[in-house]
Amino acid sequence: MILSACIPEPENPTIQLSETSQLAQVRDWFEANKTKLRLPERGTNYRTESQELILPFFEKKPDWEQFHHYYFPDGREVFETSLENANNYFPSEMAEAFSGQNPSEIMIQNILFVRHTTRNQFNVVIARYYPGNEESKINFNEISYNQIPVFWTGKLELFTYDERFFVGFEFEEGEMISSYTRQLQIGDRRKNEAGMDVRCTTRYIPVYYTLCVSQEGFPPNCTKEIDYFVEQISCYGADGGRPSYSYMGGGNPRESDPATDGGGKNNTDPTPPEMPKPGIINNLTNKCADGIFKEIKKTGIKSNEPKGTFAVDQEILKLFDESTKYDYVIQNSDKPNQTTPVPDIRSGKSAFLVNLNNDYLSKATQLSIARTIIHESIHAFIEYKLVNDGVYYSEFTDKYSDYLRRKSSDRMNRAQHELMAEYIEVMAYSLKQWDREYGNGKMGKPLLDDDYYRAMAFGGLLANDPRQQPPSFPIPTDSFKALVPKASDRMKIIKIIQNEQEGNQSKGTKCN
16 A cells, blocks of 8 residues: 555644744843843852853843744743854864864854743743854754754753853754763762663763954954863763753752732743753654655755746755754654644744654665655645745645645645646656665666656655545546556556555665
8 A cells, every 4th residue: 555645634824923023022021131140159259169160151142133933842932042242152172173263153152032931031041053063064044952953963052141051962963862961070079870870971071162252353362261170971862861951050049029020021030941852853763764864865855957837946955954944853653654734823833744654664665765755845845835935825726726625634635746746857856866876876776767766756646535434545646647648557657656665576675
């Protein structure tokens, strides 16, 4: 059986809330309360005598023109804005990794405002993104705490507003490999590791942070601000040892202020919020699918000759390269191969969850998996355009109105599968490019005929027959029949798709 479920209902809402007005509320709150965001210190010498790793403080200047707006998994609203400060902290080893470059111009330094669940206030945390190689040098629009991009290698470190180390995360090619905490190692004290999680290790290492202050027209003035010996506890695994992180540093809780704690706009609490683990785009646990997804990311989804009203263009690459504009996540599970739009009426945005079925992955060839990833990614692209491009939406609803007016629960799915005829050449060409670089071409085998790649692309032009409940064998869409009028030719194409999906009499290579 061919797995063809792609777009389950419900359909996307069209209501969009004004992010600009919401951001103005955040800005007003920050300007009124920024002097109250530093944690109280315990004694006059606490900042120098504490076991916390604390960087010298500087006033923060958010760049309100650059921001990400999203929600944590528990529903808390987040505004993440760039800091326009000339001051930039970065680990000194970055200077060695990027010899001859100014690391302060490579790193990204943001401030997160996390809306409190019950009080009229925000909790604030500083996030610093340190790339680990040249390929991971990206701009503000390409990364945020909830969307760590595919292939990004580096470290993400969180600090309190007044520069106390909170927690750090290490990533390798978009996957979180560890989380770590740091505190100063004073004297000969060592941590008792008895009872610690076996995934965690303790190291005692020197840590150096450099502060660079930039001034237009002059080279940056960089000084080593921190040179301490620390106890670093690193926890390994996809969840970094735990699903969320709470600040455990020093400082006494702020005493209640009756003048502001009754819900007024000046309500503040300098304690940083509990933080979930950073969100990542690539959640594939199937190693073969994970590798193919990364390979497709490198080769891209594009056409040598875009045609048609809905011809794909460079915007489709934003599914991978600018995913902070809209949530795009890929995973595998026991659910069908499908792209699920997940509308959020709070922000007016939709997240796009691409799922690959585990049973399908266990049988299919790499060629079939590559085609499915391309197909589902195009579904996500179509969904994004429908939500954000009024002209595209109007043309789509006009052209496929007959399908959208049907009472069938899969009317949107059927309409999009009819539209897939516009992307046949895109899928065929992209699949051939993948096979050239990572499939047959990589193994030294000859490439397949162009007609074979084109036949595989027709996998996107199959739909469930609404008369059959539960759905059984998918049927060709009307656009499939228009492109391939002869029933015998259509059956040959379907047989190719099915053989590659089942790994039976296929020309592609199976993962296992």
